[in-house]
Amino acid sequence: MPHDKLHPPPADTRKAPAATLAWTRKHLLTLESLSAAELEYLLNTAQSFREVSTRSIKKVPALRGRVVVNAFFEDSTRTRTSFSLAASRLSADVIDFSEKGSSVSKGETLVDTARNIEAMGVDVIVLRHPASGAAEVLARSVKCSVVNAGDGAHEHPTQGLLDLYTIRERFGKIAGLKVAIVGDIANSRVARSNLWGLKKLGAEVILVGPPTLLPRAFESLGARCVHDFDSIVSQVDVINMLRVQFERIRTSQFPSVREFTRLFGLTTERFARCKKDVFVMHPGPMNRGIEIGSNIADGPNSGILTQVTNGLAVRMAVLYLVSNATAETQRR
């Protein structure tokens, strides 16, 4: 479409907004599309929401009368519960929708399902879907806000944000830190969201995994790719261990569980060579004894449960910001 006075070209959404930034995005689909200033704004807002969960009455009326639908087309405990709780702490009404037992099993398409849900007067759809880009497609076809709660191997922005938040809380900063993301990178949306967020906020990202699960293409995204975990284990400030996603891995990519653990697991021996104050993270659910040793997951360097706690504050901030984004704002 030609651009003229009536149809100006869309604004460059990646340009860093001014210091007095106001949140204008109606959807949260990726961290790739956010600027560093927007990421900071989100993290700062999340910090304010942390306080709400410490009150005896853990609820604020910010989203009273709004409806949030959790549309999950994939299994999830943490993310779904976290979004539900976040929405109810903001006084929104929450509806849980899952593929099982719905009309989706009768052959309805994602967009039709979503439009039908929307027609009931929904304000935010939180979408988890096995197809990469599903949230983007949905955002283009509905009028309400869409929050991506994980789309295939593409992105999981709220997980990325809660990881950023947890790292920032632990170290007081993100810029200049060395962060290793270890394991099944190719199939991981968590790795992609983390990579985008960490790079934008100035951290150095090292991706670690076997060549079959860590294609060289990731180097073009600005990460260092390493196939030998031991070569960097003593240098990093943060180790984010990814779950081995048995449901996504084809057997040819993955020799054996024992070999994976020996080469890429965070075992007691390997952990002993880490920096003393190394921060160990895991997005869950953990395969104890496979990618991470039980004693490390439960040890003093572990931030795994803090991640979950922070996830709630981050999701409250996200729901609050997207549903209050001004109506005149153009879509994303």
Next chain:
Amino acid sequence: LFFSGLSRIFWLSMRTVYDASDVQRTIETLVDRLAVAFSPASPLNIIGIRTRGEILAQRLALALASRGFSRIGRGVLDVTLYRDDLSEIGPKPMVRPTEMNIDINAHPLLLVDDVLFTGRSIRAAMDALSDFGRPAAVRLAVLVDRGGRELPIQADFVGLKLPDVPGDYRVNVKLGEIDGRDEILVEPRT
């Protein structure tokens, strides 16, 4: 329209700048009244509304402490999440943390804000307070009352009472701690 025009003319003839010594005097007046209204030996919780109410609350608490008030509790409310006019005030204010580490139950509580206008932030603050407890009484102190209420809310302690300021004017309170100097400006909204 005729009357709003009249009040505009009336307003233009009014004072629009109050300097640091005016602000100082206004705060002292407030402190005098508070010192009479509350008892120095009893607990008093002073809660400021972000951002400038927080600083005013801090100043009032210090001044009262120097007059022998020994049982002052302090807290800060961010009322953004309780507001009913978020869609009307343009760019969303950043949500900042609320700090209420005190027990507000059963003791008198003094809410502090810089400017009292529509009364909507005070309503929001009272809603927020009810999530933290049940004070014996809630009183309101403001540095400036500019009129223009949209809710049945009045302040108990007013530093500077301005006759109704037209809605297209802004009462801008500046405080040294964050603005570099103390000042009250009445200026057209830009």
